Amino acid sequence: MRPLPLIVVGCAFALAALMLMSIPPQPPAPGKPATTPSPSEFVISKARVFDGETTWPRADVRIKDGLITAIAEQLEWPSGLAVVDGSGKTLLPGLIDAHVHSWGEARQQMLRFGVTTALDMFSDPAQLPGFRRDRASLAATDRADIWGAGALITARGGHGTQFGMALETFDDAAQAQALVESRIAQGSDFIKFVVDDGHAYGEGHELPTLDSTRITALLAATRAAKTMAVAHVAQVDTAVAMLRAGADGLVHVFSDRQANQQEIAVMAETGGWVIPTLSVISGLSGESVGPALGDDPAIARLLDAAQRDSLRATYPPQFQNAKHLPNALANVAALRRAGVDILAGTDAGNPGTAHGASLHGELELLVRAGLSASDALRAATALPATHFGLADRGRIAVGLRADLLLVEGDPTTDIRVTRQIVTIWKNGAVVARKPAPSAVSNVQASPALAAIDSPFSGKALRTTQGQHWAPSIDAFVGGKSTAVLTLESEGDTSFMRATGAVATGTVYPWAGAALLPGDPPMSAVDASQLTELSFRLRGDGRELLLMLLTGENNQAPAMQRFSSTRDWQTHRFKLADFQGADATRLRAIAITASLPAGEFAFELDDFELQ
């Protein structure tokens, strides 16, 4: 049977060839969503294209394996290739939020709103290696890429230390080089430092901050390490000084007053850039744009409950001043006229903002400040990419990453069109925009809470109304702090004593006592009719935190700091002062010790909430 050996050989060769062809370029990543497959090669055709710098009235863009392979007014492509019809729509590069603070679900929230990349200006440095890994990959993903500063550099007790995060502060100019190297070793992509003495927020606000000796040393160190240095400022004078000293840019616009022409000119000459963060400045000004964003239907349907809460949250009144926004808008206009590059950043994570959604609000604010819509779009695409060296994104050009946003209409004439999102691509794959599960849950009204008082005169650690006090520790986030609550008496008074130790090992260690007003414990109650919280406390001199856990289960607590004293002292707080707290859903009230690690002890009596 002659033909048989021929068939065998022929089949064997053909098989070998096909097998070589089928070697996968890269394995499917676990992050892939199990929905309808996204084609790896496709064309977006007939859309208006804003490529990061200019607008093409009509263009075809071809994408393959996560990268842009061609862009031209008219392309030819083989039949059978998937085509997205962009008629009547505009294609933008994926948006870049130049100032965020990322934790929890932030990256996923950002991507859902078309923000494909963000620059994090302060968050847990442990996230940095993950950020670096993820942004190098072209695999389909459900979250935005981040470049991060890691931990900021600030003075002891200065802005940035109030969040309870372990932070190595910059106390001595001699530390500068070691500090910079330590940040870089942690994975910081650039150095962010804080120069803010609190005066911008009004009389009586005082914050320790870096002096010029330290700043000079720091900027020398960053230059030596060839890394960017970006500055948090709040005042005109500081802004001018920092840019002249060599900071690469400012991550807030100064809003204490309007800069004069000379000051603007000096800043323009330095070549530095500015991220105005008008979104949070609007909140500081008492006219937060957050609620309006939350009401916009194009945005509202994709917000989860935590984001909705965050948009409605406000700064405490003592920080608000109506001058901030008008000053900021005027300063932005002046800077732009002088040729300073404006980058769009929201400072999202803060009250009045929501990741991703707020960038659309920021773009609208930039236009309100006088930028053209195209300028605003540039501020969220090519400009941050250029200034921060994000080589593979920020523009629609051959060889760049296929992070793209397709919107209905023309955002170059009406900036609000950026919210009319049709499709988002990240790494060349369509991003599912399903809202987070909690977005569609009905939040039932919580039972109303009547006033509470807790004199600790009984036999148990309970309020008069029967609610329990319980030790509050960080074990469930993996911490090793300890706390023990006992009922003590001295003479004819009795009180609760909390003792224990705060252990390092987590970012936000804590230990102390918590009151759980709801039944079952940790369920929400409506405390909106109550206004004031007071108690007497005697302790070891430590600084303690008074925390309100409200809203969603995983929402960060709102807190106030106070110092314990060795004698009994009465402390009073107004509930309204707890920024970001949702009094209609109060789950717990906690008095805890945080860093520095070590033993703590305090005694509590006559706790009242009314």
Place this chain on the structure above:
Amino acid sequence: MQKPVSENGPALAQLIGVSKRYGKTLALDNIDLAIQPAQVVALLGPNGAGKTTALALLSGAVRADSGSVSLFGGDPTDWRVRRQIGVMQQSANLPETLRVAEHVRQFSGYYPNPRALDETLAMAGISDLAARRYDALSGGQQRRVQFALAICGQPPLLFIDEPTVGLDVESRRAFWKVIAGLRAAGTSILLTTHYIEEADALADRIVLVGKGRVLAEDTPAGIKARASGKRIRCTSNLDITRLAQWPHVSSATREGHTIELRSADAEPLLRRLLDADPQLADIEVMPLSLEEALAALATSETITLEQAA
């Protein structure tokens, strides 16, 4: 190409000038064989004589190296031609988990006009085993099932290879009865055996094969007659070593007072014996048994062939 036609009609199956080699061994050497209708042919010979090969060629299991193989005028390797034959091989293990009746039904389905199931089972003597699984049968019972598969299609020609090996006398006789019945009904049977008794009892024709050749072909009586020669028994004091050297004597043995001589030419030997021993007594002259006749035939044929070569 000759088609030998006997009084029974044209040959159902035949090998003409067929040779088959397995490696170095020449299993069949230019052999001719024909099976007529309604006839039992026994292929007789020692192991390795080529009997099974002849059967394999005729039933389509292997192809000949040279010569022609014809089955009902067609090629036995064509399954449609094989509808007219049933085969019982020397050893075959059927699938163990099927029942006897299922096996027979499956095979019956291959044939256009099969026997009724009960009839087949009865003929094979396994009626009471119909529902039994094959692996629950004894060796002998399994052989009967294989026989049932051979006959279930009512084919006009059966090939049966060493059918009664390992059977007891009673079973063997019962089998012979069935064969006789089939032949009476008009079935031709080609069976191979190394039991001379069996060939003698069953066959219309015996084909003696040895070393891949047909050594002789005749009815049992004819074979016996062809192996010309007689047995002479007598009581005598003659020295058998001297007797063995006499020209007409092919073998001489003594049992006490009795000597037994075999001779192809009995008459001159008798005269010489009577001359040699006046006391010769109890003379018996008998024909050779089939075994002796075949042995004689084999030996003489071999001698003839050797001489011819």
Place this chain on the structure above:
Amino acid sequence: MTSNVISASPAWMLSRIYWREAGYEFLRMLRTPAFALPTLIFPLVFYVMFAIVLPGRWGDFDKSAYLLATYGVFGIMGPALFGFGVGLALERESGWLALKQVSPMPTGAYFFAKIAMSLCFGLVVVILLSIAAVGFGDVEIALDRWLLLVAVLLLGTLPFCAIGLWIGTLVKGQAAVAIVNLVYLPMSILSGLWMPLFAFPQFLQKAAVIWPSWHLAQLSLGVIGQISDVRYLLHVSVLLLTTALFLSLAAMRLRGR
């Protein structure tokens, strides 16, 4: 006795022989616990263990749905490899095949029977897995997708029938059991059928392309939407060529004797 019997082979009679042959083949395999139990139960048991009972998430993968496709491939391979590989080897050894060769059974009926038996067992396994997946694994799959998956898996049985056939021609008897196991289990694991390949080192991930089971798994996963960018034509071609290659190899061995 004439030769008119030769020409009389009506189509109905032929198809009856084929179906009867298939029926008996299925029946005898079903009655063989050493074949039926592992073939039907192992894939189901392992699927329940790995996909449903054992905890663990793989990112956003829908583990139960993903493993339904890959265990489906595992499940159809068994009857094909064992039915042909071991079946043929045992039948050659026992002389059963020799008897069939001199019977009036059409050669095609033998192969049809074995293929039909493999498909039947394969279908049962896939249905069992699907019940487990949908009933206990919270897998949601549209009916038309599921039917497409079944079709792909059943058609994908053929290359493994061919491989089994070739193995059956290599050795006789019980040796085939060892060889089939040596092929079946490693091939399944290295094709990523038991767990996806991203858990394996890069070299093995790339080497997976030599296994026909990997190609069939890609087709199955693509059909139910678990992975994207599936090159259907490529994988189908590989499977077809594999079938042709091993059929030819087997034919060469069978004709040779």
